[in-house]
Amino acid sequence: MRLAACVALGTAGPSTIATGAEIHLRTQMDALSGAGWNAQDLDISLERPASGSGSLQLAIARFVLPDLPLSLEKLQVNCPDLLWESTQVRCQAGTLQTALGAQAIVGRGEFTYHTDSPDLVFSLTELNLAQGRVTLQGHWQGDAWQLQVQADALTSGGLIQLLPAAWARQFAQDQQAAGHWRLAGEWAGRGAQVERTQLSLTGKDLTLADSSGRYAAQNLNLELQTDWRQEQFTAQLGFSGQLYLEPLFLEAPQGRAPLQLTLRGRRDGGRWRVDALQLTDPGVLQAQGRLSFAWNDTFVLQNLSLELREAVFPAFYERYLQPFVADTVLGDLETHGRLAGNVELTPDGLRRIRIELSDLDLDDRQGRFGGQNLNGEVDWGLDDKPRRSHLDWRSGRLYRLSLGAARLALETQNDHFRIPARTRIPVLDGALVIERLQGQGLGTDDLQWQFDGEVSPISLEPLSSALQWPPLKGQISGVIPAARYAAHRLTVDGALIVRLFKGQITLNDLRLEDPLGQIPRTFANLTIQNLDLLSLTQTFNFGKIEGKLGGQVRDLRLENWQPVYFDAELATPPGDDSRRRISQRAVENISALGGGGVTEALSRGFIGMFESFRYKRLGIRCRLVNAVCEMDGVAPAPRGYYLVEGGGLPRIDVIGYTRRVDWPELLARLKAAAESEGPVVK
Amino acid sequence: MSRSVSRTFAWLLGCLGLLSACVTINIYFPAAAAEKAADQIIREVWQEQPDGHSAPPISPPDQGRRETPETNRLAWRNGLLDFVLPAAQAQANINIDTPAINQLKNSMAQRYRQLAPFYDNGAVGLTRDGLLAVRDLNAAPLNQRNALKQLVNQENKDRRALYTEIAKANGHPEWEGDIRATFARQWISNARSGWWYQGKSGWTQK
Numbered sequence: 001m002r003l004a005a006c007v008a009l010g011t012a013g014p015s016t017i018a019t020g021a022e023i024h025l026r027t028q029m030d031a032l033s034g035a036g037w038n039a040q041d042l043d044i045s046l047e048r049p050a051s052g053s054g055s056l057q058l059a060i061a062r063f064v065l066p067d068l069p070l071s072l073e074k075l076q077v078n079c080p081d082l083l084w085e086s087t088q089v090r091c092q093a094g095t096l097q098t099a100l101g102a103q104a105i106v107g108r109g110e111f112t113y114h115t116d117s118p119d120l121v122f123s124l125t126e127l128n129l130a131q132g133r134v135t136l137q138g139h140w141q142g143d144a145w146q147l148q149v150q151a152d153a154l155t156s157g158g159l160i161q162l163l164p165a166a167w168a169r170q171f172a173q174d175q176q177a178a179g180h181w182r183l184a185g186e187w188a189g190r191g192a193q194v195e196r197t198q199l200s201l202t203g204k205d206l207t208l209a210d211s212s213g214r215y216a217a218q219n220l221n222l223e224l225q226t227d228w229r230q231e232q233f234t235a236q237l238g239f240s241g242q243l244y245l246e247p248l249f250l251e252a253p254q255g256r257a258p259l260q261l262t263l264r265g266r267r268d269g270g271r272w273r274v275d276a277l278q279l280t281d282p283g284v285l286q287a288q289g290r291l292s293f294a295w296n297d298t299f300v301l302q303n304l305s306l307e308l309r310e311a312v313f314p315a316f317y318e319r320y321l322q323p324f325v326a327d328t329v330l331g332d333l334e335t336h337g338r339l340a341g342n343v344e345l346t347p348d349g350l351r352r353i354r355i356e357l358s359d360l361d362l363d364d365r366q367g368r369f370g371g372q373n374l375n376g377e378v379d380w381g382l383d384d385k386p387r388r389s390h391l392d393w394r395s396g397r398l399y400r401l402s403l404g405a406a407r408l409a410l411e412t413q414n415d416h417f418r419i420p421a422r423t424r425i426p427v428l429d430g431a432l433v434i435e436r437l438q439g440q441g442l443g444t445d446d447l448q449w450q451f452d453g454e455v456s457p458i459s460l461e462p463l464s465s466a467l468q469w470p471p472l473k474g475q476i477s478g479v480i481p482a483a484r485y486a487a488h489r490l491t492v493d494g495a496l497i498v499r500l501f502k503g504q505i506t507l508n509d510l511r512l513e514d515p516l517g518q519i520p521r522t523f524a525n526l527t528i529q530n531l532d533l534l535s536l537t538q539t540f541n542f543g544k545i546e547g548k549l550g551g552q553v554r555d556l557r558l559e560n561w562q563p564v565y566f567d568a569e570l571a572t573p574p575g576d577d578s579r580r581r582i583s584q585r586a587v588e589n590i591s592a593l594g595g596g597g598v599t600e601a602l603s604r605g606f607i608g609m610f611e612s613f614r615y616k617r618l619g620i621r622c623r624l625v626n627a628v629c630e631m632d633g634v635a636p637a638p639r640g641y642y643l644v645e646g647g648g649l650p651r652i653d654v655i656g657y658t659r660r661v662d663w664p665e666l667l668a669r670l671k672a673a674a675e676s677e678g679p680v681v682k
Numbered sequence: 683m684s685r686s687v688s689r690t691f692a693w694l695l696g697c698l699g700l701l702s703a704c705v706t707i708n709i710y711f712p713a714a715a716a717e718k719a720a721d722q723i724i725r726e727v728w729q730e731q732p733d734g735h736s737a738p739p740i741s742p743p744d745q746g747r748r749e750t751p752e753t754n755r756l757a758w759r760n761g762l763l764d765f766v767l768p769a770a771q772a773q774a775n776i777n778i779d780t781p782a783i784n785q786l787k788n789s790m791a792q793r794y795r796q797l798a799p800f801y802d803n804g805a806v807g808l809t810r811d812g813l814l815a816v817r818d819l820n821a822a823p824l825n826q827r828n829a830l831k832q833l834v835n836q837e838n839k840d841r842r843a844l845y846t847e848i849a850k851a852n853g854h855p856e857w858e859g860d861i862r863a864t865f866a867r868q869w870i871s872n873a874r875s876g877w878w879y880q881g882k883s884g885w886t887q888k
Contacts, residue, residue, distance in 0.1 A: 560781045626851070626853075
């Protein structure tokens, strides 16, 4: 203890408590401070008359505990009935008055000071605080002290009012804080050193929110027991109700088993080490492990190592995974199943993971991918030890393509990975066969991989129905000498061959950008050879054209799987010697693309008597730019171009005049022509 | 003397060349058309009925290139079939009909169903730069706060992509900033009363 400023003795007399001596003491001080506290403008007056009881009056303008921070204004202790006995001084019916923030506090108190030990025992009862009642009991002996606090029925709103203004502002102003608190605490120490703390805190029906909305509680019941000895601590926290601690939302329904967290560890300055952590989120997660973190105003994770004994989906995903992957491709999943295993996290992210999946179902709500009955073990670490994982599934899905049951083995080393054996992933009635696959950048933003393999024939019938195309017959197959994925871009070397309509389409230079992203983009060049027009026109119900068709589609560009650019040239192949005829219905359908109006003329006239016509060649050229098809035909015609150049008699030519055609409109009319029953010929 | 004159002349020519180059690069941004296009997209995203609002009704998306009746007919002369298709007219409008733009529009319209209550209760507000922001997280129930933040992030990703795609679809990637500024104004002007937006002096309720 130290006197900061002047000491003024009001009345003369000895300032020692000597038995039998008469005392009249009045001391005024500007400031007085001790370990962990300071007081301003003190006024003490002590009376001990020659006979009878004396009195004590203490007035402090401001009493501050800067560490808490707590500041009492106008503290007044009044002891009108001070008993002086041989070895002790007793105050039996004292009163206390002070103000904490805007709240006036009054209470009753008593103390006994033993002059021989010397020690001080005091108690304060019926203190009104935050609309509740507080009792304090303390004991000082020499350097050692003990303090007990019992607080009942404190309200959340009242407590917030007691806080320093800067702290109170952290709570949302427009939302009523609700709920009641009970606290039983015991502190013991020496001098300024707290050696032991035992706290039991109970909150009932708490509704609290901070002003940013990042931390909030609703109808929360909580119970916290904590015990500190020196720097060692244990804590048990249990709660039911709703709690939001950005980005975690935790919930345990009232009346059911509470969510419980148990911690045992030690503090070392600003660093905390939890040697034993146990979390029970009933029906969702059972976990135990170790945790270390720093706390200087903010929480900074240093290491978290957890053993997940049982994690149950979908709640485990929604509570503990989704908040951290919300803006990734895994951010919007429908889940089901279980997992168990170990994870280790550092400030840089995941360091080690070893988990076992049991019958896990994952389904992207945006319909991009999914997998059912995922089983297996994922083992990966950010060190140089090689590890093996394996995963199998009963069925899967990539956009609208369904994948069959498969088993995938994976070898990882740090961020590198590879598939050690040939893997066959069934796709519809065919398969994607992966001969080799290797990559790097696991767990980073820069994932890269390359593979080689083949597409073993997939029938077009299920493929076209899966993609909601018109039903096609044929198959797709091909060898992929190399496919590379880097910077969200998949580049496929080699050619995929689609066999259909007795001919084939070869896909070259296939490239996919951002395949699971916002707007998937596809690039390819197509070569079309010897398509049989008869099967083609019959499949699309477009009348009947006999002959062959070949050509190219250059620079095909799809956005969101829809064409936005291509340069297509399709025509009767040069030197074709097949039978070439076009039916009246096909001519009518081509004419209907132009909006109809000719059917009657066609059916009534002389030409209408013929079922079909011979043609020399036919073809179309369309360059799609900005939703407009720049059209051309097989040869120039007066003021236009030939789409069908007739041959023999009766000769029919189809000539196009329009060079720029609206693409969506053209598609709509093609679709209408294919869906129509065909005109009725009278 | 003559050499210096010719040098000056060459220099002048160079300047003129630079000047004319400047003039030709400076392409006019079709502000009115962009505003119309923005309004059309915004109303589709917010699923508004054209009536009941003071704004002009939605124009059909392909209005710019409708075929005329004359071209929409097959002529039958001398055994020759004229193949006539609807012609695409040169577009004076801002083109907003590409698969990418449609995809973004649909995804935003779908998301709007989830976001609507948060527009109404002020949990989200429209920013000055054409995006959406969480304005008051406390207005959202505890169990929806993460979902709300996720929706806002996704919405902004779509909005940014939308501005880029519109500029690209019209062959002027450099218009992106103008498109974004146009949208920023039109989101706010189409906003319903009671919604919040960033005004000059912070959040303002319409």
